[in-house]
Amino acid sequence: MSETSEYSEITYSVVDRIATVTLNRPEAHNGYTITMSDELADALDRADADSDVRVVVLTGAGKDFSVGADLSQGGFDFDAEQGPGEHWQEPAGRCSKRIFLMNKPVIAAIAGAAIGGGITITLSADYRLASTDARFGFVFVRRGIYPEGASAWFLPRLVGLGTAMDWMISGRVFDAEEAAGAGLVHRLHPRAELLDRAYELAREIIDTTAPVSVAVTRQLLYRMSALDSPLPVHALDSKLIGGLTSNADSVEGVVSFLQKRPPEWTLRVPEDIPGYLPWAGENRHEEET
Known part of the structure; x- marks a missing residue:
């Protein structure tokens, strides 16, 4: 503690x-x-x-x-x-x-x-x-x-x-x-x-969720749900989903499910959040300036 x-x-x-x-x-x-x-x-x-x-x-x-x-x-x-x-x-x-x-x-x-x-x-x-x-x-x-x-x-x-x-x-x-x-x-x-x-x-x-996946999903909901069209959301979804083959946690999520064991996530927040997200880099101090 x-x-x-x-x-x-x-x-x-x-x-x-x-x-x-x-x-x-x-x-x-x-x-x-x-x-x-x-x-x-x-x-x-x-x-x-x-x-x-x-x-x-x-x-x-x-x-x-x-x-x-x-x-x-x-x-x-x-x-x-x-x-x-x-x-x-x-x-x-x-x-x-x-x-x-x-x-x-x-x-x-x-x-x-x-x-x-x-x-x-x-x-x-x-x-x-x-x-x-x-x-x-x-x-x-x-x-x-x-x-x-x-x-x-x-x-x-x-x-x-x-x-x-x-x-x-x-x-x-x-x-x-x-x-x-x-x-x-x-x-x-x-x-x-x-x-x-x-x-x-x-x-x-x-115990059950991947930290980077949670971080991205949380911001997707807040940032994208109020848009007047699903098309920009789909475009970003496509980029995220297209990167899953090189995403260690997505591989682990599938393998752990097939092996019927708890997942062991290795990606970390904030270090491994995709840098191309539209809101990447925002924080309290940047917002104040």
């Missing part, structure tokens, strides 16, 4: 190829701050660059996942009179964008309240598992502010435009059953079992 101690508002640990990133302000119900946003982005950078990490689990310490922006902290990281610079990024988006750019799958394990930024930072995760007592709310209009974390892009893709309009225009808080029924949450578990189930899912991914 490895754990970092330099963070002040989150914790980061790696056990059995699973990186756990934990919001760690339980006394403030994990209220979201500028510091937390930047620490999350840094931790996600670290997990994505570490070829020994296969899956990230994002969770929160204490009763609630996150009640959203900690208004008691006040202000932003720019001078109020001068305003934000051209490249300033709002805090929730620093996290949700970094998850979007990930090559590793991210599982959000959400217990208790996930309100405002506390839910928008998870919308780009691959899975959202929630406790049966979880509560959600896109409450921005009830505070006179605006949706953030690129949630106006992510949310309709997850639950449909009609449900997204209802939740965002009303700003109402809703329960775990409604979230699961609409597709915001993949699965519900009793609070006491939630983190175990998240790790169980992470281990299934690690």
Whole structure:
């Protein structure tokens, strides 16, 4: 097990190829701050660059996942009179964008309240598992502010435009059953079992899937599914499939299946991701400049 101690508002640990990133302000119900946003982005950078990490689990310490922006902290990281610079990024988006750019799958394990930024930072995760007592709310209009974390892009893709309009225009808080029924949450578990189930899912991914294949598939879905034609997708598919004869993992996948044994993947992330992908080389720091 490895754990970092330099963070002040989150914790980061790696056990059995699973990186756990934990919001760690339980006394403030994990209220979201500028510091937390930047620490999350840094931790996600670290997990994505570490070829020994296969899956990230994002969770929160204490009763609630996150009640959203900690208004008691006040202000932003720019001078109020001068305003934000051209490249300033709002805090929730620093996290949700970094998850979007990930090559590793991210599982959000959400217990208790996930309100405002506390839910928008998870919308780009691959899975959202929630406790049966979880509560959600896109409450921005009830505070006179605006949706953030690129949630106006992510949310309709997850639950449909009609449900997204209802939740965002009303700003109402809703329960775990409604979230699961609409597709915001993949699965519900009793609070006491939630983190175990998240790790169980992470281990299934690690044990049964090829890391480079997962990385490419994750980005194919995000980058290509919104195009207005399948033709560019087919063109990229053709390039990927055409390279399978020289792909060690694809050979291993077939051989291990025929031999009825667990596969032994040798390609690593990020080192062995094809360099010709349209999004190759993107990362958080390049996006900021």
